[in-house]
Amino acid sequence: xxxxxxxxxxxxxxxxxxxxxxxxxxxxxxxxxxxxxxxxxxxxxxxxxxxxxxxxxxxxxxxxxxxxxxxxxxxxxxxxxxxxxxxxxxxxxxxxxxxxxxxxxxxxxxxxxxxxxxxxxxxxxxxxxxxxxxxxxxxxxxxxxxxxxxxxxxxxxxxxxxxxxxxxxxxxxxxxxxxxxxxxxxxxxxxxxxxxxxxxxxxxxxxxxxxxxxxxxxxxxxxxxxxxxxxxxxxxx
Numbered sequence: 714x715x716x717x718x719x720x721x722x723x724x725x726x727x728x729x730x731x732x733x734x735x736x737x738x739x740x741x742x743x744x745x746x747x748x749x750x751x752x753x754x755x756x757x758x759x760x761x762x763x764x765x766x767x768x769x770x771x772x773x774x775x776x777x778x779x780x781x782x783x784x785x786x787x788x789x790x791x792x793x794x795x796x797x798x799x800x801x802x803x804x805x806x807x808x809x810x811x812x813x814x815x816x817x818x819x820x821x822x823x824x825x826x827x828x829x830x831x832x833x834x835x836x837x838x839x840x841x842x843x844x845x846x847x848x849x850x851x852x853x854x855x856x857x858x859x860x861x862x863x864x865x866x867x868x869x870x871x872x873x874x875x876x877x878x879x880x881x882x883x884x885x886x887x888x889x890x891x892x893x894x895x896x897x898x899x900x901x902x903x904x905x906x907x908x909x910x911x912x913x914x915x916x917x918x919x920x921x922x923x924x925x926x927x928x929x930x931x932x933x934x935x936x937x938x939x940x941x942x943x944x945x946x947x948x949x950x
Contacts, residue, residue, distance in 0.1 A: 714759070714760055714828070714829050714832050715761075715812045715814045715815060715816050715832060715887075716760070716761060716762040716763060716812060717761070717762070717763045717764075717765065717810050717811070717812045717815060717816070718756050718761045718763070718764050718765070718815075718816040718817070718818060719764075719765045719766075719767060719803060719806040719807070719810070719815060719816070719817045719818070720739070720749070720752060720753075720764060720765070720766050720767070720817075720818050720819075720820045721767050721799055721802050721803065721817070721818070721819050721820050722737060722738075722739040722749065722766050722767060722768050722775060722820035723737075723767050723768045723769030723770060723772070723793050723796070723797075723802050723820075724737070724738055724769075724770065724820070724821065736771065736774060737768070737770050737771045737772070737774060737775060738820070738821045738931070738932070739752075739775070739820035739821055740771075740774055740775060740778065741931060741937060743931075743937075743940050743941055743944050744941060744944055744945060747778065748820075748821070748823075748931055748940070749775075749779075749820060750783075751823060751944060751947055751949070752818060752820065752823060753783050753784070753786055754784070754947070754949040754950060755823070755825070755949045756786065756818075756828075757783075757784055757785065757786050757949075758949040759828040759829065760829075761786065761816070762786070762787060763786070763787040763788075763789070764783075764786055764787070764788055764789075765789050765790070765791060765806040765809045765810060766779070766788060766789070766790050766791075766806075766820075767790075767791050767793065767802035767803065767805060767806040768790055768791070768792055768793070769792065769793035769796060769797075769802075772790070772792050775790070776790060789809050791805045791806045791808065791809060793805065795902070796902055797900075797901075797902040797903075798902040798903050798904050798905075798908075799819075799904055799905040799906070800897060800902075800903040800904055800905035800908055800909050801900075801901060801902045801903055803817055803888070803893070803905055804893065804894065804897050804899065807890050807893065807894060810890055812890065813889065813890055813891065814832070814835065814836070814887055814888070814889060814890070815887070815888050815890045815893075816828065816832075816885070816886070816887055817885070817886040817887075817888060817905075818884060818885050818886075819884035819885075819930075821930060821931055821932050822883070822884045822928070822929065822930040822931065822932070823927070823928070823929050823940075824845055824847060824883040824884060824885050824924070824926060824927075824928045825926035825927040825928070826845050826883070826885060826924040826926045827924075827926075831843065831845060831885070831887065831922060831924075832887060834922050835887040835920075835922075838864075838920065839918070840887075840918050840919075840920045841888075841889045841892050841917050841918045841919065842886065842887070842888050842889065842892075842893075842910065842917060842918070842919045842920070843886065843887040843888075843919075843920050843921070843922060844858070844866065844882055844883070844885075844886055844910070844919070844920070844921045844922070845882075845883040845884075845885035845886070845921075845922060845924055846858060846860075846880050846881065846882065846883055846921040846922060846923045846924070847880070847881055847883040847923070847924060847925070847926075847928045848878065848879070848880050848881075848923065848925070849878065849879065849880075849881055849928070850878050851876050851877070851878070852877060852878060852879030852880070852881050853872060853873050853874060853875055853876055853877065854872065854930075854933075855872065855881040855882065855930075856869060856870050856871050856872045856873075856881065856882075857869075857870040857879035857880060857881060858870070858880050858881060858882055858921055859880070860880075860920070860921045863920075864920045864921055864922060865918070865919065865920050865921075866910065866914060866919045866920060866921050867914065868914070869906065869907070869910070869911045880921070880923065882906060882921075883924070883928055884930070886905075892917070893909075896909070896913065896917070897909060927943070929943060
């Protein structure tokens with residue numbers, strides 16, 4: 714199992730501004746503590762030793778709160794001086810990683826998957842880039858992902874207004890660090906999903922592995938309020 718994880722925590726959180734306007738989105742309080750705490754507790758439970766936080770908007774708030782460690786987890790930071798998107802944020806954070814395989818999580822969502830199993834499938838399948846997928850009753854907010862019988866990702870469907878069930882990207886990735894650095898532009902903002910995964914489907918081995926664990930994205934007020942209830946019984950402490 715890799716010992717390093719990157720958490721993307723640099724977004725503006727535009728849709729959540731009406732509820733939490735003075736904090737970066739991953740710091741939005743859930744039952745009195747930052748949402749990011751739950752991510753870190755989860756990673757610590759899985760055996761992760763080091764977390765690189767890719768930060769931008771109100772970055773000092775995050776640095777001041779966590780410092781150099783959290784409950785024994787080593788915390789380091791990379792700061793986006795200009796917005797780099799998810800793809801650029803990952804690339805910047807990889808400068809502080811030495812593992813060949815890097816675990817990446819979105820800082821504004823939580824997907825409870827067995828990380829050791831995810832890693833084993835990634836390694837034994839000789840996959841370059843793995844995405845944790847989740848079936849949801851309404852995929853319109855996220856867009857859908859389609860895979861073939863071997864699990865290889867074959868298409869990304871755009872977000873739509875139609876309320877339909879579908880398989881979505883759960884925001885947890887395992888990436889080949891050297892391959893990612895070799896195939897992405899430096900100091901340029903881009904989306905890891907749209908500008909990397911989607912454009913490289915025919916050139917790289919990108920697979921999706923489906924899990925049915927708890928999933929939430931706090932990016933909209935309704936789900937942020939839902940998290941206040943759901944995380945009262947959080948099992949990773």
